[in-house]
Amino acid sequence: MESEKHTMDVGYVAKLAAIELTDQEKELFQSQLDQVLSYVEQLNEVNLGEVEVRNESAASHDQLRSDDEGISLSHEVIMANAPSASSGCVRVPKIIDQ
Amino acid sequence: MSDLKSMTIGALKAALQEGEASAQEVVEQLLTVVEEDAGRVGAFLSLDKDSVREQASVCDEVRGAGNDKKLLGIPISIKDLINVKGDPCTCSSHILEGYVAPYDATVIRKLREAGAILFGRVNMDEFAMGSSTENAALGVTSNPWRLDHVPGGSSGGSAAAVSADHTIASLGSDTGGSIRQPAAFCGCVGLKPTYGRVSRYGLTAFASSLDQIGPITKNVWDAALLLEVISGEDERDATSLREPVPSYTKALEQTTSLEGVTLGLPREYFVEGMDPEVEEAVRNAVEQCRALGAEIVDVSLPHAKYAISVYYIIATAEASANLARFDGIRYGMRVDGADPAALYAKTRASGLGDEVKRRIILGTYVLSSGYYDAYYKKAQRVQQCIRNDFESVFKECDALIAPVTPTPAYRKGEKTDDPLKMYLDDILTTSVNLAGNCALSLPCGFSSDGLPIGLQLIGNHLDEENILSIAHLYEQHTDWHKRKPEFLS
Amino acid sequence: MKQYEATIGLETHVMQQTRTKMFCGCLRVYGADANTHVCPVCVGYPGAMPVLNRKAIELCCKAGMLLGCSINRLSRWDRKNYFYPDMAKNYQITQADDPLCLGGKLEVEVDGVTKVFDIERIHQEENAAKNIHAAGASLVDYNRAGTALMEIVSTPCMHSAEDALAYMTAIKQIMQYGGISACDQEKGEMRSDVNISVRPVGQSELGAKVEIKNMNSFAFIKEAIEYEVDRQISVLEQGGTIDQETRGYDAERGETFVQRSKEDAHDYRYFPEPDLLPLTLTEEEMEAWRSELPELPAQRRARYVEELGLPAYDAAVLTADKATSDWFEAVLPYSSKAKPISNFMMGEMQRLLTEKEITIEACKMMPEALAKLVDLIDQGVISNSAGKQVFEILFDEGGTPESIIEAKGLAQVSDDCALEQWADTAIAENPKPVEEYKAGNPASINFLMGQVMKASRGKANPGAVMQLLKQKLDG
Structure with a gap:
């Protein structure tokens, strides 16, 4: 399989995925993932002429929940799990850009 | 005192019912062997002795008051990605350090209602991504049959604990083979239920459209009983199926012959490079079924060879979104940054392992602008072909019979540097997840190295009764499941 | 000099008045203590799964019916991926290709001219949490996270700030009449993203689109549109080009500013939400919802003129706000004197509501009391001016006009x-x-x-x- 052809911009995609990569990781993942992408090229050989994805099942109205109050978590549980909290809120670094 | 720790659920139930043993005695035996193991098998990530003893004592009281329940006093170990109220749920990842689950998964609620003892949390590949339990950030698990071999994965801890008699039974999860493959590698019975049969509420999602929780046990009857307890519609899981849950144990007890049963032998499942010992063991099992009355027919699943490609596109795409919530904001670990974006990137860089990062990146890529149609959309259509293949073979046969893995368990470290090679090991299991069918793995032989070999029975949608019955009958006529790893003696 | 034409499209987010959130049973409460209406689902805990709120679906479909949309028998759910601290799962559950409602229209009068604005779609999604900006950090309150939010998307069919305002006013009225949302803009229950482009008159293709995001005040939306249209025209007149970008509106300065350029546009990576099956609606349930649809303001106005003989002006004032109109409706069974009642409602009632800064629901007067008051004036039992006094007492304290007239000795002498x-x-x-x-x-x-x-x-x-x-x- 021609693995040269299939390449992704690992740096860009990792940014989309919110994962910081070292140059070393970038290089390693690049070659490993290019191999995988090259392998999945096999899907191009499948003749998909007539194939349409069917809905195996669909939810009917009575599988929806009624608008009734359920059990919420206590405020303390949310705060205890948060790595940083203040004023009853989860604390995050200052958000600048909207 | 008799050896309680190596009993099946069925045997232990009888012993408890007859008053020959107490739940407290069972857990003491298990706690002792786990402690003595000192990490040789290393199946457990955490085991709260006080909690286990407390639960056991309650079970004995309940029984003393004249009550019985399906799993009263039976210790069950839980893969560490299922939420149990008040416990950590690490998913074998650093990123969930500090997280304490505030709620019970539906399967946990059902186990509690059935009287089970929640016996510790068992190891796995990080976020269930892996086939060897080597992608585990918090501990190493070994194959009890040969300690320098992998137990399989991702439910490696679940299978190793059962196989080593460190627990009575366990729950695992199966997204592409993660119950069946470790069960095969460790000589256990592992069942992946039909998609939607068991509620996923509280199961930390890897690939939501493929994930199912299922039992890993010492024999088929145990798997049937455990499935009976955990199955059923759940108002908290919109994808759970509404069909009533039959008594699986009753079904298999009633099956005494395979007369009238047609088993399909999918030719694509005997792949190139398959270990000859595996092939031989499976073919022997096929003959055994024939001898028990089954009719064997050759069938073809022409798109089976594309399953790995489809699987690694669909599963990673879903995972890229499912794992986005592990961002250091609301729970788990955090590496601070100047702004939220920096915090996310640093937290995820430090908290997630390589394989998880690789899969998130791959999944992000196949969904990204300009590539969605070429990868995700196409994979969905080929997935439909795979479904169609199964649909058509199930018109002519009752179940499929096949190997679980191309080889028995391999040495640790053998495949860790080559992700694609590791992925290709899932070749015989992923199709079932993509089609939503049920399948189980049960022991059908041993390699010359003394490693277990698994037999896979694949059933139609909601046809668990059928594959359990066939497996049970086969098991009755073989004794593979009775063998124990050497190190136990 | 060239003539330019502005083209405007609106994406209006409306929070539905369900009791609980879209995907979990947490109550939808405004103004509660931070993070007190939260659960594993709306805070995005591991293993939590969404389940659709039936009421939200009903309200979204009713909104579609009221706006003349066709309802999709089969609609689907998708994930929209982006990392942001107000989005607990770092994806939003929404509807991409198969929304609940498709195509619709809204007839509106703008400066005396009747215009028809086209609605492209309405889809159901979930709200984000609230970010509070504090010194040196931001704080997140998840109470609002996962509440039901619909997005009503117009086609690019408007051409002025007046058009947009008339459109939004009509949407707000209809949502209130339909019991779909209170559309309280102060609580963020109705917010709009405005897409604006400008082109020379006669040019067939649209100009580059600028989006101004997330505005809740009608007044600011009007100012922002006017500013932005002028800005784009002057850029074009000076030979410049308009960049496709997202801008914000700075109300203090009265101008828009760049927030995000096209290059930085998000790649949302939409894909089908695997935790929710496609939703199928039956003819029966849709018929049931249709039968519950209320009379809309336009229909009410017509009825007030044709059946009650009110002037068109009165009809418009009375129906502008659903609460007022409903109050008026509640008087009608007790009286056939529509005009004097209308006079009281437009006059004394409005004056007192404004003066005392309360809503009509908070006024103590019973509708039948106003009917009686009008009768008593008509019969000459009290004078018009005494009637006003009685009205105010009824407004403040309730009771019956007769008892007030007696207590205050206001009856006219005809003896x-x-x-x-x-x-x-x-x-x-x-x-x-x-x-x-x-x-x-x-x-x-x-x-x-x-x-x-x-x-x-x-x-x-x-x-x-x-x-x-x-x-x-x-x-």
């Missing part, structure tokens, strides 16, 4: 003996006006009338007094 005596005294003591009246100056009777009213301290029935005086002077 013949008393009136005779006052009339005779007035005629006897004022020969000059009497003479003038008899000499052919009818206005002079008013002076005598005033004398009688004075003597009665305002309680004499003016009609009866006039009749009596004429009788005595003409006779």
Whole structure:
């Protein structure tokens, strides 16, 4: 399989995925993932002429929940799990850009 | 005192019912062997002795008051990605350090209602991504049959604990083979239920459209009983199926012959490079079924060879979104940054392992602008072909019979540097997840190295009764499941 | 000089008035203590799964029906991926290709001209959490996270700030009438993203689109559109080009500013939400919802004019706000005197509501009390001015007009003996006006009338007094 052809911009995609990569990781993942992408090229050989994805099942109205109050978590549980909290809120670094 | 720790659920139930043993005695035996193991098998990530003893004592009281329940006093170990109220749920990842689950998964609620003892949390590949339990950030698990071999994965801890008699039974999860493959590698019975049969509420999602929780046990009857307890519609899981849950144990007890049963032998499942010992063991099992009355027919699943490609596109795409919530904001670990974006990137860089990062990146890529149609959309259509293949073979046969893995368990470290090679090991299991069918793995032989070999029975949608019955009958006529790893003696 | 034309499309987010959130049973409460209505689902805990709220689906479909959309029998759910601290799962559950409602239209009057604006779609999604900006950090409150939010998307069919305002006002009215949302903009229950482009008149393709995001005040939306249209035209006139970008509106400076350029546009990576099956609606349930649809403001206005004989102006004022209109409706079963009731509602009622800064729901008066009040004035039991006094007391304290009239001694005197005596005294003591009246100056009777009213301290029935005086002077 021609693995040269299939390449992704690992740096860009990792940014989309919110994962910081070292140059070393970038290089390693690049070659490993290019191999995988090259392998999945096999899907191009499948003749998909007539194939349409069917809905195996669909939810009917009575599988929806009624608008009734359920059990919420206590405020303390949310705060205890948060790595940083203040004023009853989860604390995050200052958000600048909207 | 008799050896309680190596009993099946069925045997232990009888012993408890007859008053020959107490739940407290069972857990003491298990706690002792786990402690003595000192990490040789290393199946457990955490085991709260006080909690286990407390639960056991309650079970004995309940029984003393004249009550019985399906799993009263039976210790069950839980893969560490299922939420149990008040416990950590690490998913074998650093990123969930500090997280304490505030709620019970539906399967946990059902186990509690059935009287089970929640016996510790068992190891796995990080976020269930892996086939060897080597992608585990918090501990190493070994194959009890040969300690320098992998137990399989991702439910490696679940299978190793059962196989080593460190627990009575366990729950695992199966997204592409993660119950069946470790069960095969460790000589256990592992069942992946039909998609939607068991509620996923509280199961930390890897690939939501493929994930199912299922039992890993010492024999088929145990798997049937455990499935009976955990199955059923759940108002908290919109994808759970509404069909009533039959008594699986009753079904298999009633099956005494395979007369009238047609088993399909999918030719694509005997792949190139398959270990000859595996092939031989499976073919022997096929003959055994024939001898028990089954009719064997050759069938073809022409798109089976594309399953790995489809699987690694669909599963990673879903995972890229499912794992986005592990961002250091609301729970788990955090590496601070100047702004939220920096915090996310640093937290995820430090908290997630390589394989998880690789899969998130791959999944992000196949969904990204300009590539969605070429990868995700196409994979969905080929997935439909795979479904169609199964649909058509199930018109002519009752179940499929096949190997679980191309080889028995391999040495640790053998495949860790080559992700694609590791992925290709899932070749015989992923199709079932993509089609939503049920399948189980049960022991059908041993390699010359003394490693277990698994037999896979694949059933139609909601046809668990059928594959359990066939497996049970086969098991009755073989004794593979009775063998124990050497190190136990 | 070239003429330019602005093209405007709106994406309006409306929070539905369900009791609980879109995908979990946490209550939807505004103004509660931070992070007190939260659960594993809406805070995005591991293993939590969404389940659709039936009421939200109903309200979204009803909104579609009221706006003339077709309802999709089969709709689907998708994930929209982006990392942001207000999005607990770092994806939003929404509907991409198969929303609940498709195609619709809204007939609106803009400056006396009837226009039809096209609606492209309405889809159901979930709200984000609230970020609070504190010193050196931001704080997240998840109470709002996962509440039901629909997005009503218009086609690029508007051409002025007035168009946009009329469109949003009509949407707001319909949402309120339909019981779909209170659309309280102060609570963020109705927010719009505005897409604006400008092109030379006669050019067929649209200009580059600028999006101004997340505005809740109609006044600011109007200002922002006006500013942005002017800005784009002046850029084009100076030979520049418009960049496709996202801008914000700075209300203090009265101008828009760049937030995100096209290059930085998000790649949302939409894909089918695997935790939710496609949703199928049956004809029966859709029929049931259709049968529950309320009368819309336009229909009410027509009925007020045609059946109640109200002037068009009255009909428009009364229906502008659903609460007022509903109150008016509640009076109707007790009275057929629509016009005097309308006068009270447009006059005294509005004055008191504004003065006391309360909503009509908080006023103590019962609708039947207003009906009775109008009857009593009509029958001459009390005067118009006394009626206003009674109205105010009813407004503040409730009760019945009769008891107030009695307690305050406001009833008019129509008793013949008393009136005779006052009339005779007035005629006897004022020969000059009497003479003038008899000499052919009818206005002079008013002076005598005033004398009688004075003597009665305002309680004499003016009609009866006039009749009596004429009788005595003409006779």
